[in-house]
Amino acid sequence: MAMRRPKSEMSPPASPSDQRDAVIEELQKGAQLAESLRQQVELIPELGRRDAALANVSNISTALASSLSVLQSEREQYSCSSSDAATAHHAAGAFGGGGVRARNGAVARPRKTKHRRGTHGEQLPIKEINTETPENDRFHWRKYGEKKILNADFPRLYYRCGYSDEHKCPAKKYVQQQNKNDPPMFMVTLINDHTCHTLFPAEADQQPPSSSGSPNLQVLDFTKASLSSAAAVTRMKEEEDVVAGMYVTVPSYTYDELYSSSSLPLLSPTEFEMEMEIKSLLRRHSGDGS
DNA sequence: TAGATTTGACCCCG
DNA sequence: CGGGGTCAAATCTA
DSSP states (O other): OOOOOOHHHHSOSSOHHHHHHHHHHHHHHHHHHHHHHHHHHTTOOSHHHHHHHHHHHHHHHHHHHHHHHHHHHHHHHHHOOOOHHHHTTOOOSOOOSOOOOOTTSOOOOOOOOOOOSSOSSSOOOEEEEEESOTTOSSSOEEEEEEEOOTTOSSOEEEEEETTTTTSOOOOEEEEEEOOOOSSOOEEEEEESOOSOTTSOOOSTTSSOOOSSSOTTOOSOOOSSSOOSOHHHHHHHHHHHOOSSSSOOSOOSSOHHHHHHSOOOOOOOHHHHHHHHHHHHHHHHHHHOOO
């Protein structure tokens, strides 16, 4: 497999926590701006344009929320070693090989009792977001279930972090379609923060790793969700002028370009992307008059 | 061939 | 007891 950069090489040189706090602050400002932007957008008289713009704002909010959550949990990791988030009700697929069941035949599988539904005692970090692009939140998710929900027109889809096994990342999300609009709206419920984010993306802009990639993935998969590959985002933008995607603006340089050719203080790719988002947001907010 | 998805059974909680 | 969440074998797909 392609070489992954070891974590040790990537650690920020100076004061990571200061940088992180600064980014968190910026993201929070960004969230406020997104909200005021949303109010402005709602005044757009043309339905089509308004919906598209609202979708963009919604995606920005999603991006900011997930970015914030990443950074905040990262900060917790740096500040103390208690990884309670990771242990939150995660007995993790430890069902010792249960009974065998043919797809068409019902065979009772032995199951161990375990805590379910995290509502037992402790409070799980839960966020709800409405978006048209539930997949675009920069993380790699693996679907593990789908369920018809009472009084709901659409089934609820269950995803867990694609690294839940390897890194015991407890993050999960439920996605439920809300309506039949052209780009339908989805309600995304995020449960638990990612704890796998301390790892870094591969040089993903060379090719889409997609599924048949390395079996021993050590990095975030930013393929579909993919903020991380700014080059890929650029390509995407050029090809289809993504409106509903979360990458509404494109940085003029990529992470690799920036840091391979300069001695700027090194941000992690995640932090780099957040900075790009904030800049994009601010640029749009102040300059998008047309 | 390995990773991702599908899907019905299983399990817990209200 | 029913609804919601999860498991895991079967199946799909790249």
